[in-house]
Amino acid sequence: MEERPRNNSGRPSSGRPSSDRPARGGRTERPGAPRKVSEGREVSDPRGFRAPPQERDQSRIRPRIFEPDIPEDVTGEELEKSVRAELLSLSAENAKVVARHMVCVNLYMDADPELAHKHAVAAAHHAGRLAVVRETAGYAAYRAGHYEIALKELRAANRISGDVSMWPVMADCERGLGNPLKALSLAGSPEVKRLDKAEEIEMRIVASGARRDLGEVDAAVVTLQCKELKNESDEWAVRLRYAYADALEAAGRLAEASEWFSKCAAIDHEESTDAQERAAK
Template sequence: MALYADSDPLLAHKHGIAAAHHAGRLAVVRESAGYAAYRAGYYEIALKELRAANRISGDVSMWPVMADCERGLGHPLKALALAGSPEVKRLAKAEEVEMRIVAAGARRDLGEVEAAVVTLTCKELSNESEEWAVRLRYAYADALSAAGRIEEARDWFGKCAVLDVEDTTDAYDRKN
């Protein structure tokens, strides 16, 4: 599955289905199948597989992706329920930041753009060294833009662009 995860998500998903069929009681198999389905856009299947992996292993690291699956299925309130659950306190910093980004997206799905900005307002915005800093700054800048706070958004797109050395976002273009 991992071999095709980026280059052919659909093929990775098909491999995930086969693996889950043959080794469905192994958390790592269900988790891999869930991530493959997620990358292929099969959010309902991804959610099912990730929930199974969570039940088997107790690992909460996949909760942000589960919440994003709920968003993909059009259930922003369910995504927010996951984001507000006690299990979130057990997330590592990277997953905690990702959950914050997903929760802000759910707020935007509900038309609560200012609440999305508030959700993303955190001390981690000042971080410049972690892998997740680009995604967090981009999400924050995008939320500011959606809230009509254009000058602040440009400033944060600029701060994001400085860190985005691999050019994974369009922050450089949006800062102008």
């Protein structure tokens, strides 16, 4: 029997030219093999096509934030029961952290608004889907003068809950951002009809301020002319009378302004305004 020629490795050779043999990875026309280098690995790569690695969506990675220290004596139980009830959808551990941050918001709101804002940001970081937390964050940002952040948080709270009570603050945020027309748009929206009396008065005051921002001082006075100016008992009465007197003064109606500053001082028993001093000018 004729012996078949052997190759260098000592194994029998097929006798076919090497150029006619399939590549080490098999024939490239096999089903599933890539036809174009641009579609995957090289055509002769036995591993075939493999999709390129996908980059991780950075928008889905929640960034770490600065969390201010919480005093050890703050437990979270200091919150009103109704607010704590809204945190029950969170895990017990997370609810406690959020509650303690929210207590700190109330604790520092007047003394250190910026620190209160940082605690509110931390609370919203842990419970961003809860309306009460986003609303708290909005008010804290507003008090600290961060109007753009405040507007974002209050809008989120409104989307979650449908509550329109923060509408006047949202309008004032627009004023703070230099958008008086947007403030007036909010003041004229259908949602205003759902405000309670105190919030309705607050919206009038904001709308009057927006008119003054636009240089419409007479319109600012008219905005505040309402039957509620006769009210002497509700908490909002002092603010309304003071705003009306201030608008009159801005319009150059000084005698009327002095009269209304006096009327404001008459019901401002806690002396929360400087109405008495301004009436004496």
